[in-house]
Amino acid sequence: MxxxxxxxxxxxxxxxxxxxxxxxxxxxxxxxxxxxxxxxxxxxxxxxxxxxxxxxxxxxxxxxxxxxxxxxxxxxxxxxxxxxxxxxxxxxxxxxxxxxxxxxxxxxxxxxxxxxxxxxxxxxxxxxxxxxxxxxxxxxxxxxxxxxxxxxxxxxxxxxxxxxxxxxxxxxxxxxxxxxxxxxxxxxxxxxxxxxxxxxxxxxxxxxxxxxxxxxxxxxxxxxxxxxxxxxFIGSPGMNFIPGKISQTGPIEFVAASGARLPLPEECPAERGREMIYGVRPEHLLINQGGVDATVSFIEPTGAEIQITAKVGTTQIVASVRDRIVVRPGDTISVGFDVNTIHIFDAQTESRI
CATH class of the missing domain: 3.40.50.300 (P-loop containing nucleotide triphosphate hydrolases)
Structure with a gap:
């Protein structure tokens, strides 16, 4: 050795x-x-x-x-x-x-x-x-x-x-x-x-x-x-990425390109108005527990979990859920985000903040 x-x-x-x-x-x-x-x-x-x-x-x-x-x-x-x-x-x-x-x-x-x-x-x-x-x-x-x-x-x-x-x-x-x-x-x-x-x-x-x-x-x-x-690259399915920027005024939020407002930690180090990318893994998305509206594109049952592909505005995301929820393509679901599981990346350098 x-x-x-x-x-x-x-x-x-x-x-x-x-x-x-x-x-x-x-x-x-x-x-x-x-x-x-x-x-x-x-x-x-x-x-x-x-x-x-x-x-x-x-x-x-x-x-x-x-x-x-x-x-x-x-x-x-x-x-x-x-x-x-x-x-x-x-x-x-x-x-x-x-x-x-x-x-x-x-x-x-x-x-x-x-x-x-x-x-x-x-x-x-x-x-x-x-x-x-x-x-x-x-x-x-x-x-x-x-x-x-x-x-x-x-x-x-x-x-x-x-x-x-x-x-x-x-x-x-x-x-x-x-x-x-x-x-x-x-x-x-x-x-x-x-x-x-x-x-x-x-x-x-x-x-x-x-x-x-x-x-x-x-x-x-x-x-x-x-x-x-x-x-x-690491993770299957891969992490979801939503482009947007930090809110200019009011509460510190992430404003997606589609206009959806997503939660951020109160101590988020990114400066207001800065273009960022909001990252969240599929298993950390909260389905039908409040949040932003998303339109279901298709569903992939794998046995242990169900992978739901949906669109928030024009951005496609994937959610992995273990509950046997019944949804169909075209349905509207709510997608929630836990600030303890999100990642924020600089849009220019691509580095994690």
């Missing part, structure tokens, strides 16, 4: 720069997830840590050693890919022990470590099978087992669950988290799925356009997003 320190890391392809001085400190034994939309640079950064992409500037250190110019095989890392990358002509046992055979490890040592990894992952009864005889989840476990037998200082996961169905993804999320709790190896995991990030990570690194937007625990990011992008 080892900490990973990324200092002002840059990556450019000719004149096109994709990472702009990234700084991240990952603690020894920590499970950190890099998350963001496609093209934000998260997979490129992971490949730079692995040594599969050259670094254009800055430093990457594993433990106390800067590895900018160290070959991938000498970095003491193990990587699990999205595509499994198993050898079809080799058994599960041979696939898992392949890297140890390349390193000329003793046969007894290879067998022992493969069996230990197989027991951790529940693969003991599959060691004689070939990849073509395995399910997607079993293949992913084999790929993880191949990484475990190397006993690396750092595990790297590159969107390993993207090829699995929804139910299997939930199962594999739990298995990977339990594996980390057992091995306590420093883990860096890349995904575009913010649900994966929220449920698995000790800390999340939210990236956009080659920059780090915010680093924090899942609940820190959810409860205290640094800016509009993080607020909208």
């Amino acid at each position: 080892a900490p990973v320190t990324i200092t002002k890391a840059r990556k450019a392809y000719g004149h096109f720069e994709v990472l702009h001085g990234v700084d991240i400190d990952i603690l020894d034994g920590e499970f950190v997830i890099l998350v963001g939309p496609s093209g934000c640079g998260k997979s490129t950064l992971l490949r730079m840590i692995a040594g599969l992409e050259e670094i254009s500037g800055g430093d990457i250190a594993i433990g106390s050693r800067i590895v900018n110019d160290v070959a991938p095989k000498e970095r003491d890392i193990a990587m699990v890919f999205q595509s499994y990358a198993l050898y079809p002509h080799m058994t599960v046992e041979a696939n898992m022990g392949f890297s140890l055979r390349l390193a000329r490890a003793p046969k007894d040592e290879i067998k022992r470590r493969v069996l230990e990894a197989a027991q951790i992952l529940g693969l003991e009864h599959l060691l004689d099978r070939y990849p073509r005889n395995l399910s997607g989840g079993q293949r992913q476990r084999v790929a993880m087992g191949r990484a475990i037998v190397r006993q690396p200082q750092v595990f790297l996961f590159d969107e390993p669950l993207s090829n699995l169905d929804a139910k299997l993804r939930v199962q594999m999320r739990a298995e990977i988290k339990q594996l980390h709790q057992r091995l306590k190896t420093t883990t860096i995991y890349v995904t575009h799925d913010q649900i994966e990030a929220m449920t698995m990570a000790d800390r999340i690194v939210v990236m956009r356009d080659g920059h780090v937007e915010q680093i924090g625990s899942p609940l820190d990011l959810y409860d205290r997003p640094a800016n509009l992008f993080v607020a909208g």
